[in-house]
Amino acid sequence: MSEQAPPGPVATTEAAKKGGERPPFIRMVRDAIAEGNSVTVTILAIITAMIIGGLLNAFTNTKVLSAWGNLFSDPGHAFVTAWDTAIGAYVALFEGAIFNPHTVAELFQQASISAAIHDGFLGAVFNPISETCVQATPLLLAGLAVALPYQAGMFNIGAQGQFIGGAILATYLGYGVSLPPVIHVIVCVIGGFVGGGVVGWVVGELKARTGAHEVITTIMLNYVMAFLLAYLLGNVMQRPGRTDLISPFIDANAHLWRLFGGTLRINAGFILALACAFGVSWLLYRSTTGFEFRAIGKNPSAARVAGMNVERSWVMVMLIAGGLSGLAGAAVIQGTDFSVNFQSYGTYGIDAITVALLGLGRPRGVVLAALLFGALHAGAPLMQAQTSTPVDIVEVLQALIVMFVAAPPLVRAIYRLRATRASGVEGLTGRGLA
Amino acid sequence: MELELQGITKRFGSLVANDRIDLSVSPGQVHALLGENGAGKSTLMNVLYGLLQPDEGEILIDGRKAQFNSPKDAIAAGIGMVHQHFMLVPVFTVAENVTLGMEETRPSGLLDRRKARRDVRELSKRYGLAVDPDALVENLPVGIQQRVEIIKALVRNASVLILDEPTAVLTPAEAEDLFRIIRQLKDGGTSVVFISHKLKEVQEIADTITVLRRGAVVGQKSPSASEDELAAMMVGRSVQLKVTKDAAKPGAAVLGVENLTVADETGRVWVNGMSFQVRAGEILGLAGVQGNGQTELCEALIGLRPVSNGHIRLGDRDLTHATPRQRLHAGLAYVPEDRQEDGLVPGFSVADNMVLDTYNQLPYAKGINLNLPAIASNAAARVKEFDVRTTSTDTPVGTLSGGNQQKVILARELGREHKVLVASQPTRGLDVGSIEFVHKRIVAARDSGVAVLIVSSELDEIYALADRIAVMYEGRITGFRPPTVPVEELGLLMAGAADSSADGPPAETSPPADQAGAEQAGAEQ
Numbered sequence: 024m025s026e027q028a029p030p031g032p033v034a035t036t037e038a039a040k041k042g043g044e045r046p047p048f049i050r051m052v053r054d055a056i057a058e059g060n061s062v063t064v065t066i067l068a069i070i071t072a073m074i075i076g077g078l079l080n081a082f083t084n085t086k087v088l089s090a091w092g093n094l095f096s097d098p099g100h101a102f103v104t105a106w107d108t109a110i111g112a113y114v115a116l117f118e119g120a121i122f123n124p125h126t127v128a129e130l131f132q133q134a135s136i137s138a139a140i141h142d143g144f145l146g147a148v149f150n151p152i153s154e155t156c157v158q159a160t161p162l163l164l165a166g167l168a169v170a171l172p173y174q175a176g177m178f179n180i181g182a183q184g185q186f187i188g189g190a191i192l193a194t195y196l197g198y199g200v201s202l203p204p205v206i207h208v209i210v211c212v213i214g215g216f217v218g219g220g221v222v223g224w225v226v227g228e229l230k231a232r233t234g235a236h237e238v239i240t241t242i243m244l245n246y247v248m249a250f251l252l253a254y255l256l257g258n259v260m261q262r263p264g265r266t267d268l269i270s271p272f273i274d275a276n277a278h279l280w281r282l283f284g285g286t287l288r289i290n291a292g293f294i295l296a297l298a299c300a301f302g303v304s305w306l307l308y309r310s311t312t313g314f315e316f317r318a319i320g321k322n323p324s325a326a327r328v329a330g331m332n333v334e335r336s337w338v339m340v341m342l343i344a345g346g347l348s349g350l351a352g353a354a355v356i357q358g359t360d361f362s363v364n365f366q367s368y369g370t371y372g373i374d375a376i377t378v379a380l381l382g383l384g385r386p387r388g389v390v391l392a393a394l395l396f397g398a399l400h401a402g403a404p405l406m407q408a409q410t411s412t413p414v415d416i417v418e419v420l421q422a423l424i425v426m427f428v429a430a431p432p433l434v435r436a437i438y439r440l441r442a443t444r445a446s447g448v449e450g451l452t453g454r455g456l457a
Numbered sequence: 458m459e460l461e462l463q464g465i466t467k468r469f470g471s472l473v474a475n476d477r478i479d480l481s482v483s484p485g486q487v488h489a490l491l492g493e494n495g496a497g498k499s500t501l502m503n504v505l506y507g508l509l510q511p512d513e514g515e516i517l518i519d520g521r522k523a524q525f526n527s528p529k530d531a532i533a534a535g536i537g538m539v540h541q542h543f544m545l546v547p548v549f550t551v552a553e554n555v556t557l558g559m560e561e562t563r564p565s566g567l568l569d570r571r572k573a574r575r576d577v578r579e580l581s582k583r584y585g586l587a588v589d590p591d592a593l594v595e596n597l598p599v600g601i602q603q604r605v606e607i608i609k610a611l612v613r614n615a616s617v618l619i620l621d622e623p624t625a626v627l628t629p630a631e632a633e634d635l636f637r638i639i640r641q642l643k644d645g646g647t648s649v650v651f652i653s654h655k656l657k658e659v660q661e662i663a664d665t666i667t668v669l670r671r672g673a674v675v676g677q678k679s680p681s682a683s684e685d686e687l688a689a690m691m692v693g694r695s696v697q698l699k700v701t702k703d704a705a706k707p708g709a710a711v712l713g714v715e716n717l718t719v720a721d722e723t724g725r726v727w728v729n730g731m732s733f734q735v736r737a738g739e740i741l742g743l744a745g746v747q748g749n750g751q752t753e754l755c756e757a758l759i760g761l762r763p764v765s766n767g768h769i770r771l772g773d774r775d776l777t778h779a780t781p782r783q784r785l786h787a788g789l790a791y792v793p794e795d796r797q798e799d800g801l802v803p804g805f806s807v808a809d810n811m812v813l814d815t816y817n818q819l820p821y822a823k824g825i826n827l828n829l830p831a832i833a834s835n836a837a838a839r840v841k842e843f844d845v846r847t848t849s850t851d852t853p854v855g856t857l858s859g860g861n862q863q864k865v866i867l868a869r870e871l872g873r874e875h876k877v878l879v880a881s882q883p884t885r886g887l888d889v890g891s892i893e894f895v896h897k898r899i900v901a902a903r904d905s906g907v908a909v910l911i912v913s914s915e916l917d918e919i920y921a922l923a924d925r926i927a928v929m930y931e932g933r934i935t936g937f938r939p940p941t942v943p944v945e946e947l948g949l950l951m952a953g954a955a956d957s958s959a960d961g962p963p964a965e966t967s968p969p970a971d972q973a974g975a976e977q978a979g980a981e982q
Binding site: 309310311312314315317318321322324325326327328329330331332 | 816
């Protein structure tokens with residue numbers, strides 16, 4: 024799974040590659056596109072968003088606008104500038120997120136391979152991919168924290184609060200206790216799970232015992248946790264000698280191991296996140312517990328009649344989801360930040376929802392969506408540096424992608440797909456043909 | 458208005474829902490459209506109402522070709538439709554609902570509520586509908602809500618009224634009222650297209666009967682045609698409306714309900730000190746008008762609703778306060794009243810639904826691991842045994858027809874070990890073929906020594922199945938009778954005429970069903 028790039032390019036290159044040898048595959052792909060199933064729609068949504076993002080980028084660029092001003096004197100120039108701007112930004116984004124040819128060129132200009140490795144030129148080649156994985160790690164974990172409850176019929180808007188819970192406990196265990204190397208990492212990671220899990224558990228218990236809707240309680244707990252974090256950082260957890268809201272650095276023993284050493288920031292957190300995705304997938308589709316979760320998500324009344332304990336499952340789901348989001352917090356603190364400040368939670372909570380949506384609520388989809396968004400985040404700085412495209416365009420892209428994913432009929436209309444057969448009949452006649 | 462459909466064909470992908478259907482409706486005529494679920498009745502009416510466009514064929518009104526692109530066109534042409542599920546705004550009054558979409562204003566620009574109320578009152582009076590224009594729709598019983606729908610159509614000058622399965626939601630008394638209204642509409646020159654799969658009511662109300670099967674017209678009959686003949690046309694083979702079964706050989710009491718009292722969250726008592734027993738190898742039919750506590754009784758039996766007083770026993774185990782899972786494990790098989798809501802997870806595959814209450818037991822689970830091959834092979838075997846019509850066991854259950862959904866539930870519940878079967882409205886909304894199948898299976902369960910409790914508001918079903926009949930009224934049993942009891946007597950008990958034996962233990966007051974009862978099944982009514 025680790026070498027999987029964003030779904031779009033992979034699917035198309037595979038189609039092109041295999042298509043040459045096996046004509047039926049082309050037909051399969053064409054049918055899949057024509058059928059307009061959810062995966063196809065998602066991929067097309069991403070492509071559409073990138074096209075619109077490119078247009079937006081081109082037509083807000085001052086150079087392009089002035090070229091359009093001279094449209095009649097030099098029409099070619101206007102189109103070329105617009106094209107160059109849009110494509111240039113994406114190329115820079117790609118170079119920052121996946122692979123940058125310049126770094127390879129530099130690598131081969133070095134005297135010897137060993138010197139190249141020593142001076143970090145080899146690292147530079149893999150740095151974009153590494154950064155993509157680093158950015159994807161918390162998105163993946165928090166995305167799972169939204170996707171799992173989604174499968175059980177619940178909307179977890181509280182990935183942020185759970186993230187904070189995990190970050191607080193992981194940080195505290197990171198600097199507050201002294202443990203041998205490997206054990207310290209494990210203790211902190213478990214602490215992250217527990218810290219987030221407690222926040223999720225509260226939500227589950229409230230729903231099970233009082234019927235409080237999880238959307239309300241998770242949103243409110245986001246505020247509670249954000250202010251709890253600020254309070255702690257101003258008191259018990261403040262770094263000695265500082266007046267701003269920041270914690271001490273965690274012990275080096277608690278750092279997540281860098282997978283390839285050196286300057287590449289990719290760390291064990293990424294492996295942990297992939298393992299969690301695999302675990303959630305197994306839980307949902309291969310275990311009796313997941314069978315219960317999914318049955319409850321699709322029809323709680325029938326689940327109850329079939330003897331399932333709906334309330335207990337709600338609590339379990341939220342506890343696990345909270346734990347996963349807490350792990351995202353631990354992964355950020357132990358993998359890259361090494362201390363927590365009052366803004367450490369960033370936009371992970373909201374991004375988690377978009378990742379889960381884009382991933383269609385399924386673990387495998389969440390992995391791909393997290394990698395895509397991770398790549399966008401990782402590539403943004405280089406794009407800004409090279410083409411002076413504002414990094415905000417990445418947020419716009421994310422928003423557009425999710426908007427299109429949320430409106431499948433729109434995508435189907437744009438590409439003139441027909442709806443899948445079953446949904447077509449159902450959609451037309453309401454209650455089938457009865 | 459003379460309405461004619463010529464050669465209407467409607468396809469959904471490879472499925473032909475309507476195949477060159479011809480139909481003509483003359484003014485002042487009640488034309489019944491009879492067919493099993495999935496025969497294409499609703500599709501045809503949706504075409505006529507402009508909700509669907511036909512692939513071939515045309516609609517003629519008074520001999521002129523008409524094109525309906527939306528219900529708006531159909532309404533303008535004088536066609537009104539009352540859907541099975543009403544399209545009313547619950548928090549609006551009757552008058553507001555009726556004017557919705559065609560609100561008239563006074564010169565000042567304000568809504569002309571007075572005219573709306575007057576219209577409703579006038580129509581209500583003319584057809585004897587007894588609808589108060591100022592009542593809130595949410596406070597009205599279903600039967601009256603249906604009349605509001607009819608008024609809605611009439612206000613829009615409908616001269617052809619389509620009623621889609623109008624009696625499905627009505628009590629027998631409400632259905633009688635509806636028939637009276639239909640007759641009055643007919644006398645006033647309105648034609649009615651009456652869609653149903655119930656033979657008796659079609660025979661009672663229709664002037665002409667068109668029978669559909671698999672999307673095509675199989676024939677036209679007059680209402681004097683025999684029930685057997687119509688049923689045979691519907692299903693394409695002759696079906697037995699009567700259940701053939703041997704006399705019951707009741708054994709020891711297995712399900713015991715003593716002094717059971719069940720209340721809802723608001724404290725309203727639905728089941729009030731009920732007592733009865735069901736013995737191994739017998740079918741107890743619980744008759745009664747819907748809403749007299751049957752739903753609450755069943756929920757209490759499966760453990761969804763707390764019992765405030767009394768006992769539920771299965772064999773010698775007291776299950777009064779057991780969880781649903783404990784009851785299932787103790788040997789209770791349960792076919793819920795609302796199969797879509799309580800019986801199935803529509804988004805799950807047929808295979809998953811077949812193990813919905815056994816997924817965590819051997820062989821379907823090893824520890825916490827699901828055994829997917831075992832689940833699949835179980836499904837394959839059950840689908841075959843219960844003749845579930847599905848393209849594959851991975852098909853979502855929600856896409857199957859009602860009859861096949863019910864077969865999935867029966868296959869699941871009868872497939873695991875059980876001593877008691879509680880089935881509530883086991884054949885509601887099913888077509889004749891499926892009803893026959895379900896009834897056979899229930900009798901087979903009885904013959905294998907299971908104690909069966911059937912809760913049904915269809916007297917036909919009670920007569921056909923029960924070895925002993927209990928009648929429920931306002932949370933109590935008003936009497937036990939053998940299935941030879943005349944329908945008039947049951948009617949009295951259903952209306953609350955308590956008899957002295959009501960509270961006594963059933964074993965004393967109602968001896969085991971006599972042999973003649975079994976033969977009698979389904980003869981009356």
